[in-house]
Amino acid sequence: MKRSFRFRFYPTDAQAAELSRTFGCVRKVYNLALEARTEAWQQRQERVSYNATSAMLTAWKKTEELAYLREVSSVPLQQTLRHLQGAFTNFFAKHASYPRFKSRKKSRASAEYTSSAFRLRDGRLTLAKMAEPLEIVWSRPLPEGSTPTTVTVSQDSAGRWFVSLLCDDQPVPMPETAEAVGIDAGISSLLSLSRPIEGLTDRQGKIRNPRHERMDHERLAKAQRGLARKAKGSKNREKARLKVGRAHARIADRRRDLLHKVTTALVRENQTLVIEDLAVRNLLRNRTLARAIADASWSELRSMLEYKARWYGRELVVIDRWFPSSKLCSNCGTLQGRMPLNVRAWTCGCGATHDRDVNAAINILAAGLAVAACGDGVRPQRSTPGGQSSMKQEVVPPQRTRAAAQPRG
Numbered sequence: 001m002k003r004s005f006r007f008r009f010y011p012t013d014a015q016a017a018e019l020s021r022t023f024g025c026v027r028k029v030y031n032l033a034l035e036a037r038t039e040a041w042q043q044r045q046e047r048v049s050y051n052a053t054s055a056m057l058t059a060w061k062k063t064e065e066l067a068y069l070r071e072v073s074s075v076p077l078q079q080t081l082r083h084l085q086g087a088f089t090n091f092f093a094k095h096a097s098y099p100r101f102k103s104r105k106k107s108r109a110s111a112e113y114t115s116s117a118f119r120l121r122d123g124r125l126t127l128a129k130m131a132e133p134l135e136i137v138w139s140r141p142l143p144e145g146s147t148p149t150t151v152t153v154s155q156d157s158a159g160r161w162f163v164s165l166l167c168d169d170q171p172v173p174m175p176e177t178a179e180a181v182g183i184d185a186g187i188s189s190l191l192s193l194s195r196p197i198e199g200l201t202d203r204q205g206k207i208r209n210p211r212h213e214r215m216d217h218e219r220l221a222k223a224q225r226g227l228a229r230k231a232k233g234s235k236n237r238e239k240a241r242l243k244v245g246r247a248h249a250r251i252a253d254r255r256r257d258l259l260h261k262v263t264t265a266l267v268r269e270n271q272t273l274v275i276e277d278l279a280v281r282n283l284l285r286n287r288t289l290a291r292a293i294a295d296a297s298w299s300e301l302r303s304m305l306e307y308k309a310r311w312y313g314r315e316l317v318v319i320d321r322w323f324p325s326s327k328l329c330s331n332c333g334t335l336q337g338r339m340p341l342n343v344r345a346w347t348c349g350c351g352a353t354h355d356r357d358v359n360a361a362i363n364i365l366a367a368g369l370a371v372a373a374c375g376d377g378v379r380p381q382r383s384t385p386g387g388q389s390s391m392k393q394e395v396v397p398p399q400r401t402r403a404a405a406q407p408r409g
């Protein structure tokens, strides 16, 4: 299984200059090839192959105007042509919209190096065209004995540098458990579970939205107002843009950290996990709710659960998005007529009092266990709320190994 490991690093001035130059060349080559492919498609309905764009690159390097492309490592330039090829493959398969040009300001600057263009020895990573290894903060170890096949260097809008190493990784299976959990996207909370889990949820089974979020958002709004006031092209505008970038990065980082913590705990504590294929689009009509959903990052959470379940031999069941989880009494099974979004708690005719989200999570669990018992009954879908283009299986089968099925030690 391939897994990527990302670390921060601090380039020397010379390395930063080399990388910035490489990013610029990558962007240039991508845009030139996109232009050529677009022209061929629009004017002659011709599809241009990766090999054809690779030949173009060779020709571009020979011109006086683009001679500077020869100064950087050729590998990231070839890789960006492969990425463009992938973008077109997705477009022709109707999985993605037409590829867009890379912009210096809006696109993430990155360069990908394959094994011929980097050297990793004794924890020191050296890239092609560089004399010195990068100063990497190894915040966690790479899997033992694995060699990265690809190294991607990038810089985010906050000006921070990252290196991402793609490695082969065989995760250590977690000990088996009989527990199962239903998970609902919270509206007032981050998530609601069908049962409380110690150290993760409150007594009701809810995982609260972190308190720092509101302050982070205020800081972002302030930075954005500051940016709007600065004159275009001015030095102060550049500074203000960096400030906005840093505020965005902070929010995204803290959210990802939280989601990693939560999903790892959920996968560790449960053998079967059930989620609803949330129709995020419908919920987004409500603006305040839109914020909550964006913060909760449902699709990011779902994809983390998907791959962690696969790694650790757990089962993730995704139930139909039209299942009336909120309106169904988890005690007697009576369906309520209406359930506006502002209703947080309700009492059923049978006398049971429900928290809206916890009740939904209990129903989701029951529906998921029924699906898991039948082995099917859930429709495969072509797209996921995360907008990923690949066809995904909705019921992720457990990949139990012998080691996982037996008690360890």
Ligand SMILES: [Zn+2]
Pocket (backbone or CB within 6 Å): 329, 330, 331, 332, 333, 334, 348, 349, 350, 351, 352
């Ligand atoms: Zn009831």
